[in-house]
Amino acid sequence: MPLSALILIDLQQAIDHSSWSSAGPRNNHNAELAAARLLDAWRDHGAPVFHVRHDSVEPQSTYRPGQPGNDFKPGFEPRPGEFVVPKHTGSAFTGTELEHLLNERGVWDLIVAGVITNNSVETTVRHGGTLGFRIALAEDACFTFARRDRVGTLRTASEVHAMSLANLDGEYCRVTTSAEILAAVGSPQPVLPYFHEPLALDPWDDRTPAAVACLRDRIGSEVEHIGSTSVAGCPGKGVLDLLIAFDAGELRAWNERLFALGFQPQSGAEPFPETRPMRIGAISHGGRLWRVHLHLVSAASPEVAGLRHFRDSLRENAPLREAYIEHKRQILDSGVCDPLDYCNRKGTFIESQLVNTLNS
Numbered sequence: 001m002p003l004s005a006l007i008l009i010d011l012q013q014a015i016d017h018s019s020w021s022s023a024g025p026r027n028n029h030n031a032e033l034a035a036a037r038l039l040d041a042w043r044d045h046g047a048p049v050f051h052v053r054h055d056s057v058e059p060q061s062t063y064r065p066g067q068p069g070n071d072f073k074p075g076f077e078p079r080p081g082e083f084v085v086p087k088h089t090g091s092a093f094t095g096t097e098l099e100h101l102l103n104e105r106g107v108w109d110l111i112v113a114g115v116i117t118n119n120s121v122e123t124t125v126r127h128g129g130t131l132g133f134r135i136a137l138a139e140d141a142c143f144t145f146a147r148r149d150r151v152g153t154l155r156t157a158s159e160v161h162a163m164s165l166a167n168l169d170g171e172y173c174r175v176t177t178s179a180e181i182l183a184a185v186g187s188p189q190p191v192l193p194y195f196h197e198p199l200a201l202d203p204w205d206d207r208t209p210a211a212v213a214c215l216r217d218r219i220g221s222e223v224e225h226i227g228s229t230s231v232a233g234c235p236g237k238g239v240l241d242l243l244i245a246f247d248a249g250e251l252r253a254w255n256e257r258l259f260a261l262g263f264q265p266q267s268g269a270e271p272f273p274e275t276r277p278m279r280i281g282a283i284s285h286g287g288r289l290w291r292v293h294l295h296l297v298s299a300a301s302p303e304v305a306g307l308r309h310f311r312d313s314l315r316e317n318a319p320l321r322e323a324y325i326e327h328k329r330q331i332l333d334s335g336v337c338d339p340l341d342y343c344n345r346k347g348t349f350i351e352s353q354l355v356n357t358l359n360s
Contacts, residue, residue: 006111007113008114009115027156028157035076043079089123113141135173137175138176138177194267215292219257227311246296313353
């Protein structure tokens, strides 16, 4: 199956409060384990994950912000690059950015898990189905609690769960299991070992945006495209240079995520320092192999603004773009074949342009 977005609904500590089981205990005591397996698989694939957080506006709610119940359950804390969608009603689509974020990424297939089956899960699935999303609901990765019906008959959690799923299946979603979903997803395409190629000024490849979108889906929405390949029509080495501007305290988590995906430490002479590392790798996409440079730079560093400014200037200023292309061509024509020497010489042009901008 094509990789979908994983939507985890209201998996917060609030749901463990005793008030939820006042009419009787919950069902699916392994639901968190099933949801965690889905989350692990989506992280392994670098596929989009959306953590829906219920921020209740009701004073008595265990989900009200400002108390421990509002925190995500252990094991379901969002990682860098994953989306947090705060909501105030039963539907994760009402008054949130969820629909926009999915449409922006061209995602129409959703995997849903979370709590409780007959409330936020059912409401979100109904809403998403009417919006046109194709939804698979993992029945063993959801749970609910016993409750009395309108005439006072006590219904077990399993009965409430089953009726809610019956309302949804075939009309708003496809009810399935986490095992079936994981079997359909299969193993993630690995990040391949980095490889070197002779220096050359290759034409810009119109498959570049799709390759970057694939990487962004796998790594996270924070990834920014920089460098020559981020400028349509600009020839270069064909390397996908990506920027991750990390906040204080996030570098370790980003390193763990990138290494888990298969990216490698930078090799060669004079690597970037580990406080500002570069991770490398390669992917197969669109019928070709792409080399990838991932630059992890502190969001507080002026380098971030400089990288963005130079990229945007190349996109908007045709004479500057042509001058940069000519400068790179002259470097190669001079016989430079060492990548570090090439980057250093190219860097003098970039720095001069940034200085000129600051002084103008």
